Amino acid sequence: MSGGERSASDSKVETISRLAQWKIESFGPCTYRRSDAFKIGIWNWYLSVEKNRYVHIRLFPEPSRVSKEQPPVAKFVLRVSSPAPGRRPCISPVNEKLIRSSEDFAWAIDSNFLGRFTIDVEFLDLKIHPLDGGEACSIWPNEGMLQSLSSKSTLRCLSRMLEDGIHADVTIKTSDGVLKAHKAVLASSSPVFESMFLHDLKEKESSTIKIEDMSLDSCSALLGYIYGTIKQEDFWKHRLALLGAANKYDIADLKDCCEESLLADINSSNVLERLHEAWLYQLNELKKGCLMYLFDFGKIYDVRDEMNNFFRHADRELLLEVFQEVLTVWKP
Incomplete structure (x- = not known):
């Protein structure tokens, strides 16, 4: 060649x-x-x-x-x-x-x-x-992509189950309406719901849960979170109600999500309300953020008019923490 x-x-x-x-x-x-x-x-x-x-x-x-x-x-x-x-x-x-x-x-x-x-x-x-x-x-395709596709498929199925009431076996009574859901899904998301259906409680016998401290819309948002179909705007709109539900039904990841969201938009018009919620639900990061906003950043002067009402209604333990923070900041 x-x-x-x-x-x-x-x-x-x-x-x-x-x-x-x-x-x-x-x-x-x-x-x-x-x-x-x-x-x-x-x-x-x-x-x-x-x-x-x-x-x-x-x-x-x-x-x-x-x-x-x-x-x-x-x-x-x-x-x-x-x-x-x-x-x-x-x-x-x-x-x-x-x-x-x-x-x-x-x-x-x-x-x-x-x-x-x-x-x-x-x-x-x-x-x-x-x-x-x-x-x-x-x-x-890789493991991450396969997992993503599988997750999307699961969410589509759960969405259909919720929206179309496919084999729904539990009724939820809210303050202004009724919703249908599935015992297995609720029980897997919350130890409180699981206990309701596991033991001989009235919820197990009647297949009915009374959540009368939530509106139909806020409870729908709660189910949306549990089923993985919640929209960002619904979460944002109902996050205080969702925080209460997360605390009541021991849904830890939802509680963390609400705390992170509330911490992200503290301002002068909501800081005292957020401080109260932080104390009520033992949200240490949110409480720390509110106190830092008020005292480290000097925004306490922007809420002087609201402080009187806050002092009249806040719990004594919370007031004690606020005064301790005042003493720390103003310590000579």
């Missing part, structure tokens, strides 16, 4: 799953080789080998509309091996790069890799940026 000739098989890349393998039968000291295109993911790829001071191996996508508009972010490992006795394979570090052209990635190896050798490239992941912007995401 002459120097400029090579067999068709000498440029062919075999692929299986996410692994591509290029077997080079003959590579001289002053040679450039490029493989045939091979498909991994949604892109056609090339491997190339060139010899100057070192042997450089490049991996790059075929120029196309897809590779131009949505170039791949490839995470991969390269391995070069030779059948020569005593020759150890060269294995690259794990690379993760945005690859647009042959200039974006080159791996230099020992120039003694001449003659016959094999290049393996294993793609650990391939990511793509959405056309409308945003973070790159994998084109291959």
Whole structure:
């Protein structure tokens, strides 16, 4: 075979799953080789080998509309091996790069890799940026994606169960209306509900729960949270009622969520109310935030008119904490 000739098989890349393998039968000291295109993911790829001071191996996508508009972010490992006795394979570090052209990635190896050798490239992941912007995401299903899809499917099922009353087996009486729900779902979300249905209580016998300290809308928001279908605006609107329900029915994650939300928008018009709620439901972070807002940031002067009413109605223990905070701040 002459120097400029090579067999068709000498440029062919075999692929299986996410692994591509290029077997080079003959590579001289002053040679450039490029493989045939091979498909991994949604892109056609090339491997190339060139010899100057070192042997450089490049991996790059075929120029196309897809590779131009949505170039791949490839995470991969390269391995070069030779059948020569005593020759150890060269294995690259794990690379993760945005690859647009042959200039974006080159791996230099020992120039003694001449003659016959094999290049393996294993793609650990391939990511793509959405056309409308945003973070790159994998084109291959993974555990996180599977979990996400499974969660979405579960939420759709729960939403249908709640909205359509599919096999609903418990009635909830609110202050201004009636709702239908499922004992199993309620019991799994709250130890208080579980106890109602586990022991010989009136709720178990009648399959009815009275939640008359909540309106129909706020109780619907509570069920929306339990079933995973609550909308942000409904949570925001009913969060004080949800906080009370979370405390009453021992739904710890909802209680934490309400505290975090209430802490996020403290202002002069609500800080005293928030302080009262924090004391009532033992929300230490919210209480700390309210006291810091009032005293560390000096906003106590903005609520002087409201303080009289607060002092008349607040619990003695809470007032004692407020006075202790005053003494700490104003300590000479």
